[in-house]
Amino acid sequence: xxxxxxxxxxxxxxxxxxxxxxxxxxxxxxxxxxxxxxxxxxxxxxxxxxxxxxxxxxxxxxxxxxxxxxxxxxxxxxxxxxxxxxxxxxxxxxxxxxxxxxxxxxxxxxxxxxxxxxxxxxxxxx
Amino acid sequence: xxxxxxxxxxxxxxxxxxxxxxxxxxxxxxxxxxxxxxxxxxxxxxxxxxxxxxxxxxxxxxxxxxxxxxxxxxxxxxxxxxxxxxxxxxxxxxxxxxxxxxxxxxxxxxxxxxxxxxxxxxxxxx
Numbered sequence: 001x002x003x004x005x006x007x008x009x010x011x012x013x014x015x016x017x018x019x020x021x022x023x024x025x026x027x028x029x030x031x032x033x034x035x036x037x038x039x040x041x042x043x044x045x046x047x048x049x050x051x052x053x054x055x056x057x058x059x060x061x062x063x064x065x066x067x068x069x070x071x072x073x074x075x076x077x078x079x080x081x082x083x084x085x086x087x088x089x090x091x092x093x094x095x096x097x098x099x100x101x102x103x104x105x106x107x108x109x110x111x112x113x114x115x116x117x118x119x120x121x122x123x124x125x126x
Numbered sequence: 127x128x129x130x131x132x133x134x135x136x137x138x139x140x141x142x143x144x145x146x147x148x149x150x151x152x153x154x155x156x157x158x159x160x161x162x163x164x165x166x167x168x169x170x171x172x173x174x175x176x177x178x179x180x181x182x183x184x185x186x187x188x189x190x191x192x193x194x195x196x197x198x199x200x201x202x203x204x205x206x207x208x209x210x211x212x213x214x215x216x217x218x219x220x221x222x223x224x225x226x227x228x229x230x231x232x233x234x235x236x237x238x239x240x241x242x243x244x245x246x247x248x249x250x251x252x
Contacts, residue, residue, distance in 0.1 A: 005250050009196065017197040020233040027243040034250050066246065070135065070194055071143040107146040111248055115241030117153040120192065122237055124131055124160050 002061040004035040006051055006100075008080065009068045011040030018044060021068060035060065041080060048080075052087050056098040063100050070107035128187040130161040132177055132226075134206065135194045137166030144170060147194060161186065167206060174206075178213050182224040189226050196233035 007028075009021045018040075025038040035058075039051035046054070048065070055063055065084065067076055084102050091098040106112045133154075135147045144166075151164040161184075165177035172180070174191070181189055191210065193202055210228050217224040232238045 005246075007246075012197070012199055014199060017199050020197045020231075020239065023239050024242060027239055028246060031243060031247045032250055066249075068196055070196075071138070071146045073138055073140060073143050105146075106242070106246070109245060109249065111245040112242065113146065113149050113153055115245045116150060116232070116238065117157060119235060119237040119241045120131075120133075120154060120232070121157045123192075123235065124158055 002059070004037060004055050004060045004063040005032070006048070006055075006063050006065045007036065007038045007068055008048065008065050009038065009040055010075070011043040013043055024068070037063075039065075041075060041083070048083050049087060052091070052098060052100060056091060056096040061097055061099065063098065064103055065100055066103045067105040069105040072105050072108070076105055128185070130163060130181050130186045130189040131158070132174070132181075132189050132191045133162065133164045133194055134174065134191050135164065135166055136201070137169040137173075139169055150194070163189075165191075167201060167209070174209050175213060178217070178224060178226060182217060182222040187223050187225065189224065190229055191226055192229045193231040195231040198231050198234070202231055 007021070007025060009018075012018060021038055025036065028036055037046075037051045037055060039046050039048045041048065052063070067080065069076055081102060084100050088100055133147070133151060135144075138144060147164055151162065154162055163177045163181060165172050165174045167174065178189070193206065195202055207228060210226050214226055
């Protein structure tokens with residue numbers, strides 16, 4: 001197990017807010033062969049730091065971070081890249097050898113736009 | 127034309143942030159028979175108020191608002207319901223006869239979770 005996918009959501013202290021992300025994680029765990037983890041940018045645990053530590057502990061060497069955001073605002077242009085850079089520096093120093101890579105937010109992926117359009121169309125024309 | 131669907135996004139002064147929503151709107155306009163409008167909760171135009179006025183002008187009597195949010199936090203529990211209630215009260219008073227209905231955020235729709243899981247699976251296993 002050397003690669004993993006981290007789904008990164010904003011985070012909230014409200015368990016109702018977190019429920020859709022947990023539903024997505026559960027749906028994906030059934031389908032994906034890649035190890036999967038859900039992390040929160042702020043407020044909720046597991047944080048990105050906690051998640052990275054757990055993956056490193058499991059022997060994961062490379063993890064891609066997919067932000068579950070529709071679009072890239074300040075959080076994804078500044079806050080999250082800073083978190084990722086700090087973690088990459090820490091893991092490089094400690095020789096745990098985990099490298100994190102930040103992907104564009106899911107909302108910028110054409111397959112996501114297409115899937116969302118399909119879901120909305122089906123609902124609108126019921 | 128009496129019914130319409132309004133896609134409601136958070137809003138940002140950054141045109142790059144708005145691009146995925148505009149891409150979604152364009153993709154949906156090709157597929158949907160229902161009239162479609164994109165509106166922003168705050169910061170960007172068109173606001174919900176501007177959009178509601180344009181739809182009422184076109185003779186739309188009922189519009190469903192689908193929040194393009196993964197989950198319902200304070201904005202969707204408080205701010206947006208207050209905007210919708212104020213608009214419904216205003217349109218009722220003015221006899222324009224437009225009724226707005228707020229749907230749960232798209233992230234709570236099972237079809238969305240399923241579509242998102244499919245998009246992520248395809249990407250992860252490329």
